Amino acid sequence: MPDVHSNLPPSASKMWISCPPSAALNAKAPDSDSSYALAGTLAHSIGEAKIRQALGEDISIPECTDAEMAEATDQYRDYVLEQIEAARASCRDPTVLVEQRVSCERWAEGCFGTADFLLISDQTLHICDLKYGQLEVSAQDNTQLMCYSLGAIDAFASLYEFTEVKMTIFQPRLNHCDTCTKTVEELLQWGDTVLKPAAVLALAGEGAFCAGEHCRFCKVKQTCRKRAEYNLALARYDFAMPPELTDDEIEAILAKADDLTSWISDIKDYAMQQALSGKHWSQWKLVEGRSVRKYTDEAAVADAVTAAGFDPYEHKVLGLTAMTKLLGKRKFEELLGGLIHKPPGKPTLVPISDRRAEWNTAKNDFMED
Template identity: 35%
Template sequence: MSKHALLSPSSAHRWLVCTPSARLEAQYPDSAGESAKEGTFAHKLAELALQRYVKTIGDMKYQQEVKALKSGKSRFGDYYTRDMDEYVGEYVDLVIQKFEDAKEKDTEAALLLEQSLDFSDWVPEGFGRGDAIVIADGTLEIIDLKYGRNTPVTAANNPQIRLYGLGAYNTFGAIYDIETVCLTIMQPRNGGESSEVLSVGDLLDWAVSIQPSAQKAYEGKGDLTPGPHCQFCRAAVRCRALAAYQLDMAKYDFKDADQLTDTEVADVLARTDELVTWANKVKSYALTEAVEHDVHWPGWKLVEGRAVRKISEPDQAAEVLSVQYGHTEDEIYKPRELKTITQLEKIIGKKTLADELAGLLIKPPGKPTLVPESDKRPEWNSAQNDFKAI
């Protein structure tokens, strides 16, 4: 079995809508970004903590493994921050609490970690891995850690965790009498816990409903369908359908904003961020291909960019300026300044910093910004915000 399924659960939101995308993506290298690597590190820390809880590893082994992961020698060492312990701890505490609650209802309750899940009866060659599974009292619960902070991920109608639930039921349904499947996502840095509860019948009905799309996706058939799901598609930079969708804004003929109708302004607002993101991806792809693969794009050439001067040996430079030429510290050093809250949280930890600076951390009202109506934040009220400012 390959490491990653062609129809992976994490990209199900894409291949269920744009069925040819999975085969197209397979033509491009899977270069995980910094966020993905950080998430992998967080998952490893969480797995170790839960292994210690269920006593598959001892305290000493746990300490050794965690120390090795956090060290500079580890390929994950650069991603460790003090607040990661707190965020990962929230997920670990949630799993433990759910299992402890389950044991009170059912003495035969089971906690399973990092289980291989097979849902190939509904999705060709479909498989994945479940972070944590609690089975008790007729209920199977999948608990999935999401460490990302920029995009909120909720469990409702989420095809990824539904596939995990499907795979878990397929694996354990013959062993346990399962009537209900609870699908839980824990995203400690953006929204916390969210769950969707389905009967086994409803989950299986959903599985049957996606079979035709999954088969098309496996065969690479169907129409290219651009939309928000294109954000992390590796084929996005070469997708003609996405290019046509993004460049469709040219239909407004670059009129001044006050010459557009209300509907046209709303359409531009809905497309702008996606257009900028897509354009930047195309630029990055073109540069990488030119530098690493000597690709010559028609009408473009590689040149040396603007270089910024820098001091190669700051300590030595300071010594020369002060000792040899008599410049004062005020002349050669910046004034001392406090690090940003984010930098301090990484060093001290988010909760610890909040406790230590109680009463000194403030959050002024944010500037108004336009977002889709589906955004969970309350609508901005100018009178209320003016009052807060006062």
């Protein structure tokens, strides 16, 4: 759920901890209600209602015509119920909280949000965050979950005796479920030594601007000078002689390529939006782009072609994504599981830290032979 009135939202904590002055700039910038965010909000409401209903509450489930969302929220509910069942094996009466407001204002004023699911049993507090997006999110050292954990520790540690916190990201559309476990001690220490000092700087609009991966979620990423400097540093790369780049230099450029590409794309989008809003750039102008011919009335076209004795329609099986949306994942597997082939992907160059196994070039040579 969005952290609506939070000055230091846990969901943006990676950004304001890494770059404290970004908090003030983001607080001033307008929100954009993207269709992705709206879908995420709906998925959370449906997931919450399904869990509450499964736990015996008399509650209706929001209407959902999207089979993929229905399936994803079923999976989320089932996962949550499994966790409750597992907790009951060792604890007679675990505490279950759904969409629980948590606040870690003891460390960071204005830092509060809503934890999707909390389960407290004997030694363990389990926090689960549903992510409906398609960009994989890791639970490892996830600062949003760590903020929620601190909020939950603050609210419940005096009532229960848990000593560790399990933090889970559940991402059904990617079949991704990732858990990170930390002790209460470790989290409290992080709160005191990392979160608190960063929050003080962020609230005062102080501290050093610092660009990095977290800029992706920053509302001023298009016009931020620090991010520009960070990316332009590549252009100032001090290339050594001889005239050809060395392997080390190529690797240094590769390491910056993704950030550079996304920064350039953000700048282009920003300049375009400004121009469309009426801004006149001195060296750039809006022109009409290439266009393609279109039917003015599809029904009339179909009638005319049919009357002439031809079939105006092309009959195609839906693509995998549209078919999954139509059937839902479970039905899709049931009906079509045996009819799906996944060919090997094309080789992709990624950082050595990537979790995928290395491409076997020997096998590739053999296939080419």
